[in-house]
Amino acid sequence: MRISPKMATLLTLSVIMLIAPFFFPSAYYFRIASLVYVNALAVVGVVILTGYAGQISLGHAGFAGIGGYACALAPVYLGLHPAASVVFGALASGVMAWIVGRPILRLKGYYLAVASLGFGILVSMVLTNEIAVTGGPDGMKVADLGLRSWLSERGLSLTNGQFWYTITALLLLAGAWLALNLENSATGRALRALHGSETAAGTVGIDVASAKLTAFIISAVYASVSGSLIALMNRMITPDIAGYMHSIEMVTMAVLGGSASVAGGVFGAAILTLLPQALTSFDQYEQVTLGLIMMLVMIFLRQGLLPGLASLLKGRGA
Amino acid sequence: MSNPFKTLALAGVATLALSASALAEIKLGATISETGPASFLGDPEAKTLKLLVEKINAAGGIKGEKIKLFLYDDGGDPNKARTFATRLVEEDGVVAIIGGTTTGTTMAVMPVAGENKIPFISLAGAIEIIDPVQPFVFKTPHTDKMACEKIFEDIKKRGLSKVGMLSGTDGFGASMRKQCLAVAPAWGMTIVADETYGPKDTDMTPQLTTIRGKEGVQAIVTPGFGQGPAIVTRNYNQLSMTIPLYQSHGVASNSFIQLAGAKESEGVRIPGTALLVADLLAADDPQKKVVTEYKALFEGATKTPVSTFGGYAHDAFAIFVDAAKRSKSFKAVDLRDAIEGTSKLVGTTGTVTMSAKDHIGLDLSSFRMLEIRNGGWTLVK
Numbered sequence: 273m274r275i276s277p278k279m280a281t282l283l284t285l286s287v288i289m290l291i292a293p294f295f296f297p298s299a300y301y302f303r304i305a306s307l308v309y310v311n312a313l314a315v316v317g318v319v320i321l322t323g324y325a326g327q328i329s330l331g332h333a334g335f336a337g338i339g340g341y342a343c344a345l346a347p348v349y350l351g352l353h354p355a356a357s358v359v360f361g362a363l364a365s366g367v368m369a370w371i372v373g374r375p376i377l378r379l380k381g382y383y384l385a386v387a388s389l390g391f392g393i394l395v396s397m398v399l400t401n402e403i404a405v406t407g408g409p410d411g412m413k414v415a416d417l418g419l420r421s422w423l424s425e426r427g428l429s430l431t432n433g434q435f436w437y438t439i440t441a442l443l444l445l446a447g448a449w450l451a452l453n454l455e456n457s458a459t460g461r462a463l464r465a466l467h468g469s470e471t472a473a474g475t476v477g478i479d480v481a482s483a484k485l486t487a488f489i490i491s492a493v494y495a496s497v498s499g500s501l502i503a504l505m506n507r508m509i510t511p512d513i514a515g516y517m518h519s520i521e522m523v524t525m526a527v528l529g530g531s532a533s534v535a536g537g538v539f540g541a542a543i544l545t546l547l548p549q550a551l552t553s554f555d556q557y558e559q560v561t562l563g564l565i566m567m568l569v570m571i572f573l574r575q576g577l578l579p580g581l582a583s584l585l586k587g588r589g590a
Numbered sequence: 591m592s593n594p595f596k597t598l599a600l601a602g603v604a605t606l607a608l609s610a611s612a613l614a615e616i617k618l619g620a621t622i623s624e625t626g627p628a629s630f631l632g633d634p635e636a637k638t639l640k641l642l643v644e645k646i647n648a649a650g651g652i653k654g655e656k657i658k659l660f661l662y663d664d665g666g667d668p669n670k671a672r673t674f675a676t677r678l679v680e681e682d683g684v685v686a687i688i689g690g691t692t693t694g695t696t697m698a699v700m701p702v703a704g705e706n707k708i709p710f711i712s713l714a715g716a717i718e719i720i721d722p723v724q725p726f727v728f729k730t731p732h733t734d735k736m737a738c739e740k741i742f743e744d745i746k747k748r749g750l751s752k753v754g755m756l757s758g759t760d761g762f763g764a765s766m767r768k769q770c771l772a773v774a775p776a777w778g779m780t781i782v783a784d785e786t787y788g789p790k791d792t793d794m795t796p797q798l799t800t801i802r803g804k805e806g807v808q809a810i811v812t813p814g815f816g817q818g819p820a821i822v823t824r825n826y827n828q829l830s831m832t833i834p835l836y837q838s839h840g841v842a843s844n845s846f847i848q849l850a851g852a853k854e855s856e857g858v859r860i861p862g863t864a865l866l867v868a869d870l871l872a873a874d875d876p877q878k879k880v881v882t883e884y885k886a887l888f889e890g891a892t893k894t895p896v897s898t899f900g901g902y903a904h905d906a907f908a909i910f911v912d913a914a915k916r917s918k919s920f921k922a923v924d925l926r927d928a929i930e931g932t933s934k935l936v937g938t939t940g941t942v943t944m945s946a947k948d949h950i951g952l953d954l955s956s957f958r959m960l961e962i963r964n965g966g967w968t969l970v971k
Contacts, residue, residue: 300680303673401759403768409761410693410716411668432705433676502669507701510668510694549673552662559625 278452281535285448289441293434302433304549309440310501312541313447315525316534317494320451322523323531324460325487326467327377328385331392332522335365335492336499337399337514341406343503347415354417358500365496366489373488378481380470384488392519399511411510414503436505443501444538447494451534454490463487495522528569530576539578615658616651616920618643618910619684621674621699622713622903623691626666630845632691634888634900635713636661639688641891642907652914660684664695671695675702685922686929688906690714691899693761700727709913709926711906713899715840716765720949726926728949730905730939732863732957734766734813735773737839740861740957741811742770742777744970748834750808754783754801756794756822758814762840763789766813782807787818794818795825802831809833815840820849827854834859842866842960843897852965859970861957865901865938867967880908880936898939905937 275283289309296302314336321327342361346352352360376387399406406412420435430438454460462483466473474480503509512518521544529540547565551558573580620639623632643659651657660682664671671690678684679702686709690696693716700719703710703726712719712729719729745753753774757767767786774781783804785797801807810833812822819841826835835858837846842862847855864877868885871878884904888896912935913928914920932944932951940956959970 298680300677303676303680307669307673403759403764408759408764410718410765411697413697433680506669506672506698508668508697510697512667512669512694548670549677558663 278456281452281533282445282449284535285538286445289445293437299431299433302431302437304546306433306436306440306505308542308545309437309444310498310505311522311525311545312538313440313444313501314495314498314522315529315537315541316444316447316451317491317498318522318526319531319534319537320454320463320494321487321491322526323533323537324455324467325463325484327484327487328382328523329388329488329491330385330516330519330523331388331390331395332491332495333499333514333516333518334388334392334395335369335495336502336518337395337511338365338368339496339499340503340509340513341399341499342496343500344412344414344509345405354415354504355419358497358504361500362493362496365492369489369492370485373485377484377488384484389516389519392514392516396511396514396516399514406511409511411508411512413508414506416507417504440501440505443497447497448534448538455534459483459486524566528566528577530579532575532579536576536578540576543577615656616914617658617660617682617684619675619678619682619687619689619708620659620661621664621671621678621687621689621695622661623666623695624663626664628666628692631713631899632663632666634892634894634897635689635691635903636663637892638884638888638900638903639907641887642904645887646911652911655920664689664691666692666695668694668698672698672702675699679703679706679708684708685920686711686910686925688713688903688910690719693719693765696729700724703727706922707926708922709929711909711929713902713906715762717769718765723947723949728909728929728944730902730909730937730942730950732839732861732939732952733769733950734762734838735769736952736954736957737766737861738770738773738811738813739777740954740959741836741838741859742774742779743954744859744861744959745779745809745811745834745836746777748809750834751778752780752782752806752808754785754804754807754810755781756783756785756787756797756801756810756812756814758789758812758816758818759786760789760814760816760818762838763814763818766838766840770811770813787814787822789814789816789818791818792821793825794822795829798822798825798829798831802829807833809836811836811838813838813840817849820846823850823858824854836860839863839898839957843899844895845897847962847965852962855962856964858962860960860962862960862967863898863901863939863956864958865896865898867958867960867969868896870967870969876936876941877938881938884938901938905939905942908937909935909942 339361343357346357346360372391376384400409462478466480470480525540525544526537530536551561622636624636643657647656662674688711690699690712693714696712696714710727715731717733717735757763783801787794819837837860839861842860865881868881885896917928918924930944932942935942940952942951944951960967961970
């Protein structure tokens with residue numbers, strides 16, 4: 273039986289997710305793995321926007337902020353269940369992306385990068401300054417999801433780490449599945465066409481502006497859900513989540529891993545989440561080492577780590 | 591079918607049990623913002639902890655057992671702080687955590703400490719950390735509320751009561767502003783102006799002009815840290831203002847005088863700790879010995895002047911060591927009880943006496959009202 277690349281990615285991912293816990297020596301590894309999955313989810317969104325459609329956003333942390341704060345604020349002010357707040361946050365992010373993206377995406381070139389940068393900073397400023405609502409820079413507490421105690425009442429008792437590992441793994445799988453389906457759909461083909469050439473895509477009847485907008489909205493929803501997950505997992509949130517550095521982190525993860533494919537994005541997220549943890553023992557050399565690794569990858573493996581390594585291996589085989 | 595997680599948990603427990611039996615040292619954890627925007631707080635804190643651990647181990651440890659310090663740099667990011675706290679508890683198996691340089695990182699570590707029943711001594715300012723009291727969370731710095739009260743006490747002594755506030759919108763400034771507004775009436779203070787500035791603003795002349803224009807304003811209080819308060823001080827001079835100017839404990843360090851300028855900061859009053867004025871303390875001052883010793887140790891090893899923030903770490907470590915000496919065992923739960931039982935422990939920040947209701951254990955007397963004269967500190971009598 274031939275396995276399609278889509279199935280191969282999903283299968284590899286689920287096998288890793290299933291097997292990895294058996295090698296975890298402590299609950300700390302569940303936390304790290306959950307972070308990898310949460311970051312990977314946001315990066316899959318970036319892959320859709322950057323890898324498929326060829327657009328760059330430097331303000332995606334803004335959407336993570338909206339998603340995260342939706343989980344903090346909606347239960348308090350709207351009486352929503354935290355789980356419903358995730359959906360609420362995703363909707364809010366989607367609408368926001370539509371409002372912001374509609375005018376910007378009609379423009380060509382770097383306008384989206386610059387405008388999204390501004391958007392991200394705006395969100396982070398609002399979260400920092402509206403102290404009465406958001407608690408300001410010190411952040412605020414987030415309600416418990418309640419699902420873990422619900423499960424344990426029904427006989428499935430998981431530790432906090434195991435619970436979030438499961439949740440984040442399932443959501444990343446779902447996210448990856450949707451993104452992979454999109455890749456080969458009509459929309460996905462349209463996105464990849466405009467990545468190649470907007471003019472050419474326009475001449476074959478693709479509505480360039482609306483295709484870009486679709487990609488922007490979808491990727492915003494991914495970032496939002498990942499922000500919600502961080503908030504629920506940490507049970508607290510601060511405006512750092514919407515910070516400029518977080519946006520850059522997402523793009524870096526995608527580019528480092530290989531932004532053209534979902535697998536590459538996930539790989540990049542895993543590397544950039546795990547490396548700092550592994551490098552902490554280097555103390556002040558941590559940042560230097562991290563920077564050096566990233567530079568070397570960009571110089572020698574320009575398509576990103578995963579595609580680069582794959583083509584290297586293929587080259588050897590031939 | 592057996593639950594894979596359960597098998598794993600069992601394996602984990604077995605490993606833990608093994609390592610527990612082989613335990614020959616006290617494992618102390620710390621997550622500190624050595625780098626990032628709060629590094630001016632975190633850097634002296636981390637250095638202090640390393641120095642003190644070295645010192646106590648060289649002297650034979652606690653009850654013959656050496657302390658092993660696990661120190662991580664969270665860069666001021668709460669998400670990282672939470673991860674490191676998990677790592678300290680789950681992976682390194684520490685019996686207590688010191689850290690949380692900022693209020694944000696502290697808030698992120700608190701649930702981990704609570705869930706795993708590990709005592710946690712925070713180095714951050716906000717009152718929310720210990721109010722309401724959580725069984726496993728303690729802190730060493732004064733609260734913003736106490737700084738406000740100390741300032742208001744001094745303003746009252748001068749026979750003044752109408753205060754103009756100029757606060758930073760950063761976490762520290764925002765939190766202290768809230769506390770000051772809340773306690774002002776109790777000290778008979780009237781807030782006649784309530785202005786703010788952003789952490790990156792470079793000119794506060796408009797706000798100061800507004801405050802000066804308010805009728806009857808008698809003193810200015812400026813909660814905030816970083817460069818903002820120094821700029822306020824410079825602008826205050828440029829406007830030739832003369833009403834008393836109070837800065838917060840957030841800038842109680844020599845670098846503030848350097849930033850603001852010796853001439854410009856002349857006469858500025860700041861509630862600070864005994865550490866800043868170690869040389870000026872009377873010989874019979876209860877804190878004299880502790881602050882002089884710490885100052886000598888820190889300045890000798892790092893060749894940089896001591897700061898209040900390193901002092902917070904010094905006190906957290908002193909509380910931990912004192913508790914470990916009194917504790918029934920070196921288990922986390924016993925240590926927690928011992929920390930709560932801290933009594934009359936002299937630190938750099940003040941004399942600490944904790945109780946089930948008070949997880950900071952300091953009173954107003956631990957603050958000294960300092961005045962800058964000729965580019966140095968003097969004690970206000």
